[in-house]
Amino acid sequence: MNNLTASDSQLMSLYRNGNEAAFEQIVKRHKSKVFTTIYLIVKDRYIAEDLLQDTFIKVVNTVKSGRYNEEGKFLPWVLRIAHNLAIDHFRKAKRYPTIVMEDGSHVFNTLSFADESAETEQIRKEVHHKLRKLIQDLPDAQKEVLIMRHYMKMSFQEIADVTQVSINTALGRMRYALINLRKSMEKYNIAYDKNLYP
Amino acid sequence: MIKTFTPDDLIRYMYHETTDAEKAAIEQALVTDTDFAHEYRQLKTLMSSLETVKEEPSQKSVDAILAYSKSINLHSVPK
Numbered sequence: 001m002n003n004l005t006a007s008d009s010q011l012m013s014l015y016r017n018g019n020e021a022a023f024e025q026i027v028k029r030h031k032s033k034v035f036t037t038i039y040l041i042v043k044d045r046y047i048a049e050d051l052l053q054d055t056f057i058k059v060v061n062t063v064k065s066g067r068y069n070e071e072g073k074f075l076p077w078v079l080r081i082a083h084n085l086a087i088d089h090f091r092k093a094k095r096y097p098t099i100v101m102e103d104g105s106h107v108f109n110t111l112s113f114a115d116e117s118a119e120t121e122q123i124r125k126e127v128h129h130k131l132r133k134l135i136q137d138l139p140d141a142q143k144e145v146l147i148m149r150h151y152m153k154m155s156f157q158e159i160a161d162v163t164q165v166s167i168n169t170a171l172g173r174m175r176y177a178l179i180n181l182r183k184s185m186e187k188y189n190i191a192y193d194k195n196l197y198p
Numbered sequence: 199m200i201k202t203f204t205p206d207d208l209i210r211y212m213y214h215e216t217t218d219a220e221k222a223a224i225e226q227a228l229v230t231d232t233d234f235a236h237e238y239r240q241l242k243t244l245m246s247s248l249e250t251v252k253e254e255p256s257q258k259s260v261d262a263i264l265a266y267s268k269s270i271n272l273h274s275v276p277k
Contacts, residue, residue, distance in 0.1 A: 020264070020267060020268055023264070023267050024264055027260060027263055027264065028260070031254070031255055031260060032252050032253065032254055032255075033252075035253050035254065035255040036251065036252050036253045039253045040251075045253075048253075048255070049255055049256060049258075049259045052255050052259055052263075053259055053262055053263055053266075056263040056266075056267075057263070057266055060263075060266060060267045060270055061270070064267075064270050064271070127247075127250070128250055128251060131247055131248075131250065131251055132251050132253075135248075135251060146248075149213060150245070150248050155213075155215060156210065156213070156215060168206070171206040171209060171210070172206065174209055175205050175206060175209055178209070178241065178244055181244060181248075182240065182244055185244075185247070
């Protein structure tokens with residue numbers, strides 16, 4: 001079986017039998033989604049790096065102790081772990097506020113694009129940075145639904161169940177999140193440019 | 199009778215959560231209702247923007263995760 005084309009379920013099955021290459025493949029496949037989910041919640045790159053490691057340590061411990069349940073899908077499961085760790089951290093940070101000196105602009109956006117001019121790259125980084133800030137500044141309930149639906153790929157019904165609201169409330173929060181984002185993008189003149197994001 | 203769709207219907211459509219019948223009706227409305235089609239294009243643009251907000255962790259973190267996994271033997275973790 002080729003690890004590159006294997007499903008998550010197949011990779012996890014291999015990993016349960018001790019295949020570390022399969023685990024490496026599944027980490028590479030999902031690291032960005034997991035990291036983005038955490039980062040949008042905790043707003044700090046260095047804490048997000050730590051929580052990413054904590055998330056996958058839980059995965060390793062669960063699998064290697066024989067407790068991994070193959071019935072569930074891997075990605076929603078690992079994203080749930082990441083989300084819970086990020087929320088736990090966020091709650092603790094609110095109780096014990098710390099001052100974080102962070103510029104971080106040099107490490108934003110490590111995606112590489114071929115044949116881009118330095119100027120285009122710089123504009124893309126700025127738009128990316130501003131948009132992420134707008135998401136982070138959304139009201140908590142709206143941000144939570146946006147992250148769960150858009151980045152964690154949970155259905156609105158799953159979100160409603162987890163957050164203990166009706167599906168209409170979850171949909172309404174998503175609608176307001178999108179409306180607020182659109183308004184903010186207009187306010188701060190953050191344009192979507194098809195030349196930057198084809 | 200012409201069915202009027204709500205913004206929530208459109209959001210469910212964008213995230214592929216409509217039934218086949220709803221999907222067909224919404225796609226018909228997108229052809230005939232210019233305001234609805236405009237709303238759809240705006241939402242699609244916004245969602246494309248959201249797709250760009252993807253962050254990558256450092257290779258150091260990834261290496262640490264893989265090293266941890268290799269250091270743990272199968273079934274050695276206490277339940």
